Amino acid sequence: MGNSILLINGPNLNLLGTREPHIYGHTTLSELETSSVEHARSLGAELQVFQSNHEGAIIDRIQEARGNVDVIIINPAAYTHTSVGIRDALAGVDIPFIELHISNTHTRETFRHHSYLSDKAVAVIMGFGVHGYGYAIDHAAKNITPKKAQA
Numbered sequence: 128m129g130n131s132i133l134l135i136n137g138p139n140l141n142l143l144g145t146r147e148p149h150i151y152g153h154t155t156l157s158e159l160e161t162s163s164v165e166h167a168r169s170l171g172a173e174l175q176v177f178q179s180n181h182e183g184a185i186i187d188r189i190q191e192a193r194g195n196v197d198v199i200i201i202n203p204a205a206y207t208h209t210s211v212g213i214r215d216a217l218a219g220v221d222i223p224f225i226e227l228h229i230s231n232t233h234t235r236e237t238f239r240h241h242s243y244l245s246d247k248a249v250a251v252i253m254g255f256g257v258h259g260y261g262y263a264i265d266h267a268a269k270n271i272t273p274k275k276a277q278a
């Protein structure tokens with residue numbers, strides 16, 4: 128069996144498809160999650176999906192991943208720019224993660240230019256729209272060796 132991947136989407140991404148489609152596109156969260164699971168499976172990997180509008184719920188889900196997830200792909204959405212807690216949770220579980228954004232945050236408001244996560248991420252993917260999720264899954268499935276395998 129290939130890598131176990133956890134995909135986490137943060138606040139307001141449950142509105143994908145109708146939320147500012149000129150920025151985030153017309154794909155719904157359900158469509159995105161379904162295609163992501165199928166894409167991971169085609170690469171021999173297993174993908175779990177999670178979305179929450181609540182910082183603590185995201186932190187709890189990250190903590191639950193310790194010992195049973197090989198790679199995390201996270202679009203923290205607005206919490207990218209505010210959350211030390213999510214940063215600390217990712218560091219605490221010691222699971223490699225890819226930070227993902229649908230938009231190129233550096234072309235947007237200045238408050239979106241800083242991320243509390245990027246310096247700890249294996250990689251940051253942004254600006255490719257929802258196609259970025261496929262790119263992240265490709266890398267997570269094919270190019271990241273689980274830490275347990277490194278021991």
Ligand SMILES: O=C(O)[C@@H]1C=C(O)[C@@H](O)[C@H](O)C1
Binds near residue numbers: 232
């Ligand atoms: O592009 C994205 O996926 C990110 C999504 C959000 O909801 C914003 O708060 C971030 O600033 C950007």
